[in-house]
Amino acid sequence: MASLKEVKNRISSVKSTRQITSAMKMVASAKLHKAQGRIENMLPYQRKLNEILTNFLRTDASFESPYTEKRPVTRVAVVAFSSNGSLCGAFNSNVAKMLERTLEEYQSLGKENLLIYPVGKKVEEAVRKMGYVPQGSYQPMADKPSYVEAYKLAKELMQAFVEKQVDHVELIYYHFKSMGYQVLVRENYLPIDLTQVAQEAAEGMPEDARSFKNDYIVEPSVGELIAELLPKVLSQKIFTVLLDSNTSEHAARMLAMQTATDNANELIQDLTKQYNKSRQQAITNELLDIIGGSLK
Numbered sequence: 001m002a003s004l005k006e007v008k009n010r011i012s013s014v015k016s017t018r019q020i021t022s023a024m025k026m027v028a029s030a031k032l033h034k035a036q037g038r039i040e041n042m043l044p045y046q047r048k049l050n051e052i053l054t055n056f057l058r059t060d061a062s063f064e065s066p067y068t069e070k071r072p073v074t075r076v077a078v079v080a081f082s083s084n085g086s087l088c089g090a091f092n093s094n095v096a097k098m099l100e101r102t103l104e105e106y107q108s109l110g111k112e113n114l115l116i117y118p119v120g121k122k123v124e125e126a127v128r129k130m131g132y133v134p135q136g137s138y139q140p141m142a143d144k145p146s147y148v149e150a151y152k153l154a155k156e157l158m159q160a161f162v163e164k165q166v167d168h169v170e171l172i173y174y175h176f177k178s179m180g181y182q183v184l185v186r187e188n189y190l191p192i193d194l195t196q197v198a199q200e201a202a203e204g205m206p207e208d209a210r211s212f213k214n215d216y217i218v219e220p221s222v223g224e225l226i227a228e229l230l231p232k233v234l235s236q237k238i239f240t241v242l243l244d245s246n247t248s249e250h251a252a253r254m255l256a257m258q259t260a261t262d263n264a265n266e267l268i269q270d271l272t273k274q275y276n277k278s279r280q281q282a283i284t285n286e287l288l289d290i291i292g293g294s295l296k
Helices: 004-057 091-105 121-129 139-143 147-162 194-203 222-295
Strands: 076-081 114-119 168-178 181-190
Touching: 004 222, 076 091, 076 121, 076 147, 076 222, 091 114, 091 121, 091 168, 091 181, 091 222, 114 121, 114 139, 114 147, 121 139, 139 147, 139 222, 147 168, 147 181, 147 222, 168 222, 181 222
Parallel strands: 076 114, 076 168
Antiparallel strands: 168 181
16 A cells, blocks of 8 residues: 555645646636637628528529539548647547548549648648648648638639649538537538538528529629639638637537546545545554553
């Protein structure tokens, strides 16, 4: 059995750890509230953009866009979003695992035809461990989501698709549902699926906004307007995913630090019981020695 001094030192050590995890939980909570605020400020624009696009997609207008072209897949780009820091549970490891599974599906194309865009230090490290060369470093975006940076990445992906450097683009990220629930998502980015866009947009729209409003004139044409809207929708998508991933990271870290704090509290209780038992045992032994000595 450990000595009283050893148990006491361990209690002190666990208490110090508890202070750290508790402080980190408070920091993560503050960052989470800020991140949620950014999403709430972005949503009205996102909803209006989706509403406009959905309304026009429901017409019979024909249009041409290079972003809807489906062709045989010979080169694939995957954009994976993680965090720069750790201590957020299985957040980063799950992203890395899904990325690895995704790459295995396209293994027949050859490593040289798999382009990976890692957003976040942890997934960038995972990509290098898998033996791939990242198509750039986007670590600042993971900590501080910026529409300007998201637009640059979206533009790079769209240009690669239009110039036929890649035939298919996928996104891997965590979607924020609530503080205690985040969903790991893998979805297609390019070519854009207009049917899916319309369905997703309709889900967040009121019932009276789901039909085309034809009480205005569109110039030069509905088709040309849709073609102009698609790049904006694609750029907005990257920014939305970036905010989603960042918010999910803070939620995962807050939950992990809460769990660590709770575990520390339980451990302190167990160690305190052990310390009291050991102390009581030591006092009892001393009393027995004293009583035994007096009887002699």
